[in-house]
Ligand SMILES: [Ca+2]
């Protein structure tokens with residue numbers, strides 16, 4: 001666990017009070033329900049200036065649209081997955097140099113016919129290289145980069161994004177069931193699935209070892225490894241790997257700690273984002289039965305953050321070892337910046353984005369949602385160590401509703417999109433300013 005020593009060096013956002021939301025904010029349909037999207041879960045704009053929007057459907061198909069929401073091909077790519085819900089096609093990220101190298105990545109639950117490491121189909125990170133990066137139908141090659149074993153159908157995270165450091169971040173859930181029964185999220189090293197491992201450092205049990213569950217991984221997928229080190233937990237010692245470990249990862253060179261781990265103590269980081277201006281990391285971590293949370297990590301953080309699960313659920317104790325609201329303080333874990341309860345029909349946080357688009361009155365505001373209500377909420381990021389919800393769990397609705405919110409995304413212009421699982425992609429904007437070609 002890293003303490004808050006990075007406060008002094010971080011860039012604090014100047015916003016001093018919750019921004020007043022403009023009255024003309026609206027959600028505009030970019031891809032509407034007659035476009036034929038089937039359970040979309042991801043929207044991404046490739047960094048190639050094409051203005052295209054790629055939408056990943058839970059069932060394994062990626063579709064590509066123009067700026068008016070018109071499909072540009074029948075399908076861009078279809079992959080075999082175990083589906084659906086928390087399993088299936090889960091993530092999509094474009095290499096920063098996609099325009100020239102045609103490289104992108106997906107995360108998905110492997111089909112049942114694949115060999116598997118664990119009890120259930122693996123969670124897989126796969127690289128694709130398109131021979132023509134501007135094509136609207138994929139042709140090229142692909143290979144598996146990393147497989148993570150799984151043992152319950154739920155809590156598979158799956159969101160992936162490149163940081164400004166050009167490393168790929170992969171948010172992984174705690175494996176599933178409820179309450180993280182095997183304590184994977186707090187383990188930095190081998191732990192068997194039987195729950196009997198005396199500690200995370202117990203290496204004597206039979207595999208598979210669920211090392212990487214409940215983590216944020218940081219991988220150098222733009223390089224490979226000729227001979228894996230002993231603490232590369234997604235590779236075999238001495239064997240080649242389709243990724244490398246960034247030299248500044250927190251556990252590089254440490255025995256009995258997985259080198260892939262960036263942060264830990266996460267339950268199910270289903271959707272999260274980088275602020276495209278500040279590069280801060282903002283994580284929506286889905287809660288157990290009581291509290292949803294948003295976690296904040298400033299740009300320049302050194303990694304090794306412990307976000308508390310399963311000691312804490314939000315700002316509260318999860319385990320019966322304590323009570324009250326002092327959990328982060330007494331467990332030396334990092335408190336969320338937003339916590340909210342399941343009142344009002346809410347059930348699962350959908351992490352969003354900080355708006356950096358053309359509508360000036362929305363800039364710097366963080367938008368997020370809840371899967372069960374579809375309501376879009378907002379907060380103005382405040383200096384580190386300050387709760388964005390004033391510490392009392394009160395969250396602020398925008399008055400906008402996105403149906404059945406599955407995800408958020410942004411584009412190279414800072415526009416923020418909301419994905420409705422019912423088959424729509426919507427964009428946040430204000431009446432007074434229209435984006436370059438989008439929505440207007
Ligand atoms: Ca799982």
Ligand SMILES: [Ca+2]
Pocket residue numbers: 265285293307308309312313314334336
């Ligand atoms: Ca937490």
